[in-house]
Amino acid sequence: MAAKKSDETNNEQLEMPMIDDLAIATDLLVSAKAGVRNLSVAITETATPSLKKLLRRELDIAIDTHDKIAQYMIKKEMYHAYDLDEQMKHDLEKADFVLDSVKNN
Numbered sequence: 001m002a003a004k005k006s007d008e009t010n011n012e013q014l015e016m017p018m019i020d021d022l023a024i025a026t027d028l029l030v031s032a033k034a035g036v037r038n039l040s041v042a043i044t045e046t047a048t049p050s051l052k053k054l055l056r057r058e059l060d061i062a063i064d065t066h067d068k069i070a071q072y073m074i075k076k077e078m079y080h081a082y083d084l085d086e087q088m089k090h091d092l093e094k095a096d097f098v099l100d101s102v103k104n105n
Helices: 003-044 050-076 083-104
Strands: none
Touching: 003 050
């Protein structure tokens, strides 16, 4: 019985880092996207040319940051930006994993 519990703990430890990495990367991606959106709105609301110039520089940085996060997630197969069917399959697998984890606790 103790060996089985130990095996279950080891399996959970092997699976959880990927979920943690996925959750962190997804949160970063969503936050970066919100930053791009907020800066875009701020530019349209700003009348001062020097402030618009500053916000545009920040927008370029935010877009670059979003792209780097997205490319990282694509490379690590966390995000399937160019294959909707694969992304839906991936999302459903992660949702099932989370639901199973909740049921087992």
